[in-house]
Amino acid sequence: DGGITQSPKYLFRKEGQNVTLSCEQNLNHDAMYWYRQDPGQGLRLIYYSQIVNDFQKGDIAEGYSVSREKKESFPLTVTSAQKNPTAFYLCASSIWETEAFFGQGTRLTVV
Amino acid sequence: QKEVEQDPGPLSVPEGAIVSLNCTYSNSAFQYFMWYRQYSRKGPELLMYTYSSGNKEDGRFTAQVDKSSKYISLFIRDSQPSDSATYLCAMSDNAGGTSYGKLTFGQGTILTVHP
Numbered sequence: 001d002g003g004i005t006q007s008p009k010y011l012f013r014k015e016g017q018n019v020t021l022s023c024e025q026n027l028n029h030d031a032m033y034w035y036r037q038d039p040g041q042g043l044r045l046i047y048y049s050q051i052v053n054d055f056q057k058g059d060i061a062e063g064y065s066v067s068r069e070k071k072e073s074f075p076l077t078v079t080s081a082q083k084n085p086t087a088f089y090l091c092a093s094s095i096w097e098t099e100a101f102f103g104q105g106t107r108l109t110v111v
Numbered sequence: 112q113k114e115v116e117q118d119p120g121p122l123s124v125p126e127g128a129i130v131s132l133n134c135t136y137s138n139s140a141f142q143y144f145m146w147y148r149q150y151s152r153k154g155p156e157l158l159m160y161t162y163s164s165g166n167k168e169d170g171r172f173t174a175q176v177d178k179s180s181k182y183i184s185l186f187i188r189d190s191q192p193s194d195s196a197t198y199l200c201a202m203s204d205n206a207g208g209t210s211y212g213k214l215t216f217g218q219g220t221i222l223t224v225h226p
Binding site: 004006033035040041042043044045048058088090099100101102103104105107 | 115117119145147152153154155156157160199201213214216217218219
């Protein structure tokens with residue numbers, strides 16, 4: 001089945017740690033995105049990538065990093081510089097049309 | 112002022128009611144408009160996709176876009192308990208075909224349809 005797979009579903013991070021969230025798609029989409037969702041704030045764009053080896057900052061990129069070495073994969077690293085990382089993280093992909101399709105999300109909690 | 116404003120509700124209606132969900136926006140360059148449905152602890156799923164102004168119907172769902180008023184709506188007819196979810200509006204300007212999928216979202220409206 002075609003789709004977007006995010007892992008893990010739940011992730012716990014200690015203070016000062018970097019953690020990496022995985023996102024893989026087999027839809028042959030060129031563009032991939034990372035959004036953060038907090039209660040009552042909708043979705044906010046962290047990073048996006050339109051082609052391999054290229055990516056741009058979104059609205060809230062501070063404290064995050066990404067890579068795009070393969071078309072299918074767009075991992076997100078939440079660094080220790082992100083002071084409030086507890087949130088629901090959503091990965092999405094799209095082709096040249098603007099409909100974005102989402103994965104099932106990773107819930108990150110700082111412990 | 113946020114680019115996209117959506118009444119967060121919550122909205123509670125009886126089964127069979129007609130539901131109206133709305134968003135307003137300030138960026139006149141937006142020309143692609145979407146509605147997503149999100150169940151608790153799940154990723155959003157695309158419900159409706161509309162380009163520019165006009166109406167689009169799909170089963171019990173109707174999306175309307177009024178670009179002159181910078182206002183979009185989603186109507187749900189004969190609402191069902193299974194429609195209970197958060198509904199998110201989203202839009203994009205797709206400037207020059209290079210920003211596809213770079214969506215700006217509303218805050219989401221929480222809808223509950225009770226039997």
